[in-house]
Amino acid sequence: MAFHIEERQKYLAQSQTLLDEHKATAKELLELDDKIADIQREINQLTGGETSELGQAIQALQVAIELNNDRLVEATKEEEEEAGEVVEVKEQLDEASEELSAFVSNLESANSALAEALEHLKEAQDEEGRVRQALAMAGEQNLHLTEALATAEELVEDQEQQRSEAQSEVDKLAVEADLVGQQLATAQEESEELRLALGELGIRLQELSDEAPEYDRNALAQQLIDAQRAESQLGEDRSRIEIKLREAERALNLAKAEMEQKSGAKGLAGGASAVLAARDNQELRGIIGTVAELCAPKDSAHEVALATAIGAGMASVVVETDQDAANAIRWLAENRAGRATFLPINKLNSSRAGGKTVMTSRKDGVLGFAHEMLDYDPRIDVAVRFALRNTLIVENLSIARQYMGGTRFVTLRGDVIESGGAMVGGSKRKMNISFGGRIQGASEVEKYTGEVDKYHLMERTVNEALREARTNQQLIRNKINAMVDDSHATEMREVKAEQKQTGQAHK
Structure with missing residues (x-):
């Protein structure tokens, strides 16, 4: 220039x-x-x-x-x-x-x-x-x-x-x-064999009655002894069955108590379970299911974190409308079936995540929003978001601590940092309710319920066999008392004695 x-x-x-x-x-x-x-x-x-x-x-x-x-x-x-x-x-x-x-x-x-x-x-x-x-x-x-x-x-x-x-x-x-x-x-097989033996005994008694209704006194006496032995055996079987029944009932009561304790507040699991049963029996309408029943993790490795993030909400019952929820609450009260939490999808409001939470969701070590890691029907989206409260799933507690404040975090091992700063964690514990709607301990309750039902059936079978045995004994006694000692009877006794000797010689 x-x-x-x-x-x-x-x-x-x-x-x-x-x-x-x-x-x-x-x-x-x-x-x-x-x-x-x-x-x-x-x-x-x-x-x-x-x-x-x-x-x-x-x-x-x-x-x-x-x-x-x-x-x-x-x-x-x-x-x-x-x-x-x-x-x-x-x-x-x-x-x-x-x-x-x-x-x-x-x-x-x-x-x-x-x-x-x-x-x-x-x-x-x-x-x-x-x-x-x-x-x-x-x-x-x-x-x-x-x-x-x-x-x-x-x-x-x-x-x-x-x-x-x-x-x-x-x-x-x-x-x-x-x-x-x-x-x-x-025991059940033995009971069945005894019942069959009693049937054969009855047939045999009938045959003897047809052949010599008033003469074979020795045979009738033996039949009476056999019937008395059968009655005694049935009595012992009934005693064993009653003991097993009491043990099964005791185990069932313990399993129920443990299930209620594991499921949270007493009666809550029972209330949710009762509502689902009423739904299946078509007593209640508009019941969609529990959150646990309606959701499944996309990755099984995240199951503990997601179940912890939902917490007690796993047993919450999702319903179509608030009227359906009111009907279910009234039904629980009338039937004294416990308590339950309901999520009416027509009235729920789930708040959107704040800008800070959205930015944090993109950081290293943050796996994402909990609701995005679950598979569920889109129509219950508002209920799932409500239950999860914009919770973020992170790899470990150290990462959660880096971003704590204003956002709720849950680690893969189940530790929790609330948005207000509270921290919850420690040793792992068994989940009370798993995804798919199964309450922990429900399988034990079902098992012992089946055992109790089986022993009740065996008890009824043995009692019926006892009644038949006692009836047969009375019939035999009546025949013995009515029998006269004549030549035909003597001949019958001689024949029976000869048959007995022949049988012993054959053995």
């Missing part, structure tokens, strides 16, 4: 020089005109003098005038051309001045930006110092966390040992239950 300015100044100097030369030439022409005028006057005064010399002088002057006129014309043209160049140079000079002003302005802006950048650099250096200090503090905290983790691992090992011992006890009880089941099956 400085080079262009110097060039323009050079052109201006040259233009000024040409203007000065033009003015000098014009002045010279005026002087020549004056000389010509003087010569003309001299010519007029002199009439006959040295005319030839004057003519030559005049001619020379005219030639000089012509030459000067030509020079004047050329100078005029050059002046016009130089004047145009001067204008152009002035315009270029103005443009150069504007560019220079813009350059100066840009230079000032650059200096200002440089000063601001230096200030930001200083702030960054200060921030680096603070970060280094924070990292040093984090190192100390990490040491404390490592010690706490070691303590937690020891607790986990203790809990695992207790769980292993409990599992061994459960396996032992399962083996005992199988043995009891086998004994019950054996």
Whole structure:
């Protein structure tokens, strides 16, 4: 840019020089005109003098005038051309001045930006110092966390040992239950055999009655003894069955109590279960199901975290309308069937996640919103979101602590950090209700309920057999009392005695 300015100044100097030369030439022409005028006057005064010399002088002057006129014309043209160049140079000079002003302005802006950048650099250096200090503090905290983790691992090992011992006890009880089941099956088979034996005994008695209704006294006496033995055996079977029945009823009551304890508030699981049963029996309408029954994890590895995130809401009953919920509550009260929580999808409102929670959901170690990790019917979306309260699932407690405050977190192992800051965690515990709607302990209740029903059936069967045995005994006694001792009877006794001897000889 400085080079262009110097060039323009050079052109201006040259233009000024040409203007000065033009003015000098014009002045010279005026002087020549004056000389010509003087010569003309001299010519007029002199009439006959040295005319030839004057003519030559005049001619020379005219030639000089012509030459000067030509020079004047050329100078005029050059002046016009130089004047145009001067204008152009002035315009270029103005443009150069504007560019220079813009350059100066840009230079000032650059200096200002440089000063601001230096200030930001200083702030960054200060921030680096603070970060280094924070990292040093984090190192100390990490040491404390490592010690706490070691303590937690020891607790986990203790809990695992207790769980292993409990599992061994459960396996032992399962083996005992199988043995009891086998004994019950054996008792049932024996009962069936006795019943068949009683039937055969009745047929045999009928045959003997047809052959000799009033003579075979010894055979009737043996039949009476056999019937008495059968009655005694049936009595023992009934006693064993009654003992097994009482044991099964006791186990059933314990299983029910344990299920109610595991399901949360007493009566809640029973209330939800009763409502579902009423739905299946078409006593209640508009009942969709429990949250646990209607949802399933997309990944089984997330089941503990998702069940913990829902919590007691797993047993909440989703219904079509608030009227359906009111009808179910009234039904529970009238039937004294417990209590339940209802989620009417026509009236529920689930709040949307805040901006901070949405931003946190995209951080490393955050797996996502809990409701996005479940499979369920879209029509119950509002109920699922209501139960989960915009909870985020994270890999571990350390990640949750980084972002805690204003957002609810649940770790994969089931630890919870509430949005208000409360933290819940410790050793793992068995889930009370699993996805699919199964209440923990319900299978045990069903098992012992089946056992109780089976023993009741066996008890009824044995009692019926006892009644038949006692009836047959009375019939035999009646026949013995009515029997007369005549020759036909004597012959029958001899034949029976001979048959007995023959049978013993055959053995």
